[in-house]
Amino acid sequence: MNKNLKITLGTIYLVILISFLYFLFLKFDISRIDDFSYYQSIQANIEEGIGDKLIINLILFFIFSLIWVVLLGFGSPILILSGIFFGKWIGTLISIFSISIGALCLYIIASFFFTDLINYLLKEKFTKYIKKFQKNEFYYFLAFRLAGGLGTPFFLQNVMPVIFKMKNRNYFFSSFLGLLPHFFIWNSIGAGINKFIKNSDNFSLLNLMLSNEIYMPLLIFLALIVTSIILRKKFFND
DSSP: OHHHHHHHHHHHHHHHHHHHHHHHHHSOOGGGTTOHHHHHHHHHHHHHHHHHTHHHHHHHHHHHHHHHHHTTOOSHHHHHHHHHHHHHHHHHHHHHHHHHHHHHHHHHHHHHHOHHHHHHHHTTTTGGGHHHHHHSHHHHHHHHHHTGGGGOOHHHHHHGGGGGTOOHHHHHHHHHHHHHHHHHHHHHHHHHHHHHHHHOSSOOHHHHHHSHHHHHHHHHHHHHHHHHHHHIIIIIOO
16 A cells, blocks of 8 residues: 555656646747846746736645645755745745645655654664654754754655654644745745846846845855754754
């Protein structure tokens, strides 16, 4: 049963991913890949399309992001896209809610169907943290999320608490709060890219990196890395 479910989830994930990429490239003119004005026209079309049907697009993005996370999708591209589509504030809100709920759904599914498999794969690796998490699971998982998951791939971060038998409520709120700073940074970068394309006459990587909308989030990101190192030493080092 577990094997069949994994095959089903994997198949659904591949179908969604391939369909998304197909429709994306169907609308993309490869012959104009080096034409900056082409990206400006795409930006204008996105802005017009999102603005005309904001609520519908938010709902569609929410559903897509939730399913994407449940099917083990990675987070960064979704966050940049939400910043491009909706701006840093609305983008951060829609992505943090959709991905946090998606992560919770994945955790519940993993707890129900794959407890033995996850224990087999991860328990030995994280065994030194089990007592700490069980003592105060909310704050330790919050620190884990704030620390960027200690370099653990996002989908593994989402299922790792299965070995700690974490409560659903603590999982959701520690994820929500712990992921929020990271999500705001990535959405800010996405919004900055969108604004740069809209206001620039030509593409320059240097000008992009030096724009306020890009370098400020990057500076905050560096500060977050330092914070992550401190949290790692405080909570997770022996």
